[in-house]
Amino acid sequence: MKKEIKFSLVYRDMWQSSGKYQPRVDQLVQIAPLIIEMGCFSRVETNGGAFEQVNLLYGENPNKAVRAFTKPFNDAGIQTHMLDRGLNALRMYPVPADVRKLMYKVKHAQGVDITRIFCGLNDVRNIIPSIQYAKAAGMIPQATLCITFSPVHTVEYYANIADQLIEAGAPEICLKDMAGVGRPVFLGKLTKAIKDKHPEVIIQYHGHSGPGLSMASILEVCQNGADVIDVAIEPISWGKVHPDVISVQAMLKDAGFKVPEINMSAYMKARAKTQEFIDDFLGYFMNPGNKLMSSLLLTSGLPGGMMGSMMADLEGVHSGINLMLKNQGKPELSIDDLLVKLFEEVQYVWPMVGYPPLVTPFSQYVKNIALMNILTEVRGEPKFSMMDKHIWGMILGESGKLPGKLDPQIIALAKEKGYEFTDKNPQDNYPDELDKYRKEMDENGWEYGEDDEELFELAMHDRQYRDYKSGVAKERFLTDLAKAKEESMAEKGYTAEDILAIKRAKYEPVTSEVKGQVIWEIDVDSPSMAPAVGKHFSPDDIFCYITTSWGEHTPVKANFDGKIIEVIAKQGDKINKGEPLAYIERTKE
Template identity: 75%
Template sequence: MGCFARVETNGGAFEQVNLLYGENPNIAVRTFTKPLNDVGIQTHMLDRGLNGLRMFPVPADVRKLMYKVKKAQGVDITRIFCGLNDVRNIIPSIKYALEAGMIPQAALCITFSPVHTVEYYANIADQLIAAGAPEICLKDMAGVGRPDMLGKLTKAIKDKHPEVIIQYHGHSGPGLSMASILEVCKNGADIIDVAMEPLSWGKVHPDLLSVQAMLKDAGFQVPEVDMKAYMKARSLTQEFIDDFLGYFIDPTNKHTSSLLLGCGLPGGMMGSMMADLKGVQSGINMMLKSKNQPEVALDDLVVMLFDEVEYVWPKLGYPPLVTPFSQYVKNVALMNVMQLLKGEERWTVIDPHSWDMILGKSGKLPGELAPEIIELAKSKGFEFSTEDPQENFPDALESFKKEMDENGWEYGPDNEELFELAMHDRQYRDYRSGVAKKRFQDELQRAKDAEMEKKGYTEEDIKKMKRAKAEPITALEKGQVFWEASFTSGSTPPAIGQRFSPEETFCYIGTMWGTFDRIPANFSGRIIEVCVKQGAHVNKGDVLAYIERAEILA
């Protein structure tokens, strides 16, 4: 397209999605960064500071290894943030990045509160630049930063540090981002984060075409966009969404909402939040019905949760609502809503991770805790911490090396497989065992079937449509079906979505002569339907399953 100086290629969400899909994130990162590196586009990734690429703290030796791995995989820039803006969690990553030869971009998590002033953020920027950060990102993850304040903050940093690159990252959720982009550019910002259709707008970034038009008209030097390439990339992205991603995107992600201004929640967590609310709605309504009280609609619950987040946030010390602290605050608020609807008190259910945030184990809160929260902690015998959060999480690489050695797993080029296990241990084990792939394929099939049912298709309609673009695999002779070479009653058929290549064995047929004949798949594709059970008796020509050809998938 000719308009991007850098492209995000890696981070916590990227890697965990790969693992949950049952694929190797290391292969994905190397594959994605190479063509960008080859044409001189810088690649950048997100680092959650103390939490690395996950939702909870990471030992220092694993954080350090991450930078060696990511540099070797072709990542140029790391955007380092701490949800609490605690420099103790950011500065070690600046050091690790510099040692590995990467560019450390230190982020300020932007929010709107009485304590998050221009002076507050400028002071943090001074410390991060002094620690070696050549770039500062204004990470307006919820899009609630006010344009005027963001402009003043940009100017304050640029006036004092004219050599430092400033990049603005603002989401569209509450609708302020276009005004914020114009303000930061007028005050010296160098790079603006944008998205492109069909993912832009809604809870994501403004679209690059709109941003380009606005800045070009205002007299800024902005690159031209190759529209032929833009339309091709747009089409490829839509194909990816239609293939499977779209089944997991909440439709409200495409909407903006001024309600986000009050609660300050980032748009990126709206999908998980809506899933939480849908999950508790039926239980809440059953409870209300038993008390002869009116039921609550989903929209009512959304407003109640937003109001409760707005209520609890200052009492919890104004942590910027970004991963993972947005989840912690939302979780506390959700539990409060449920307790209040039951007629009980607030604060009776707080999860351990939220307590770690409250007690200072994740870093220093920007504001003061409410007296009632302090008293609640004391009543439970909890102690507040002021020590460096990293001290709470000792080195752990040796234990993960031992696990890999015991399993006979290779550490991988540049120790990248060791890093994946150490960073995402549970997801990595599921990936290696194949459990993740099967789980994902099953979830995808259920999501597709649910979508078809929502459109009014019957189960028989869905089956016919699947078969219309599939090839049958038939029994070559009369006999009994066995799915695995063990020929036991416990053998299981292939999972829906499982891929086969021509030379692979599909199943075996036990004949009346006591032989077991191998049935090959004969072509590349994936299973969309299995028609017979283990041990079933079939005649020659009976359909065993339907498989979708690889050329159709492509």
């Protein structure tokens, strides 16, 4: 009888590994039926780390997004799963226990079946409580091993961790090869070691394509007992992302495994719809380099998901470093020179800080140390002199136990600064906080939401949630999008005048009805300022006032239902009848 292999579509991670943003809720509900129609997925990754934050950055409600995206899969009998950072839950830094417990109740109520729990340090103290919290809430806890390649990360090391997680109640284990640096034979041996001892446990493999080993790794883990493989679909498969389901299915079918058939008509529709999302706006925030594979990733071990942010960091310091080198009479560095230098510095730094697996947030910490070391070296300052409190928290043990030993130089630097190392349970460093957030919601008159989901969102992402509630997040996103579109057009050779003309031609002007002076607000209790980009108007709303030469304040009604795209007239500007005050986009019916 052929061994059956199931496929999971990591639709959330596909986007996170490609760029800054993920599809909006209106787009997610369009793609879900097509994913179901493809007929080859037993699981879909619908949410988790970064998903909720991205929704808040749009100025949208992440709880509505999760419920809307999971429902079609729930109805179709396809399991949904989320990414969960253990002690850090859905953010980049530790979360109190009461907030972690609430998360599983909320996500289960929202339609999420499985939570993939990982700790960036593979510290079981950060994973086991989440296994228990998830089971208590009715979710399936999938305990995770963060795969990397180092002298301390052996098959025995990982198999021992798997034993502890399974004993704690995990019915599934994920091999999370977030950088794709796990060697195929090693991964096969690890899979076999777990399956031989725990044949009933489901093993799911998650491997990025970055350095080019993922297809060989998939074949090895399947031949040694893996049950589920994470895959992607075009147009954002491969590169720094994940292998495409078509290639994985063909390879495994030829190797004698039982694999599901793919409805290619639905695949092409899902492919086109995903490209539509990219063309709509998501592509403006996608780094082209993330579509490429690179063997250089084997030297640094950095995950594909952070390559976009890393390149942005490099571009940000590139000119500053070259200016300092030029002033010192030294040759300047190209961006490729700087990239290689960064990879080399990561290789130097990583063992010194105890070989933390390079996954969120520790991949960012190690990368940041390396980048700051390059900067301080150019300045003639000592290395390891620009590490923030989060990096020190990792080094001191506040986030968990490091897998390797710290270099004596790092230990000496910590003592010099008067820092203390700790081996106590990481969660003990972060007391409960839900009561504090309940008080804030009560004071603001905010609803806790269905199943306390709004309370959870504030407690998990307090700063982003406040910006969402105030409207600041929406305004910021629209401004960022407009800027990204203009930068894209400029790269294609358009002049500033061309860009302005194209933008204005696409939208509808609101014009002045009389000749006079523009007054945006005449209420003495309100500031005299133009409406913000993205502000919505209804037909009967007063858009602005025009002060005529005879001193009359003539109100200009909006006469439209839509939002501001660009404000032309400034406070006090003189304007003729028929000239544009602003450009708007009407609400689609």
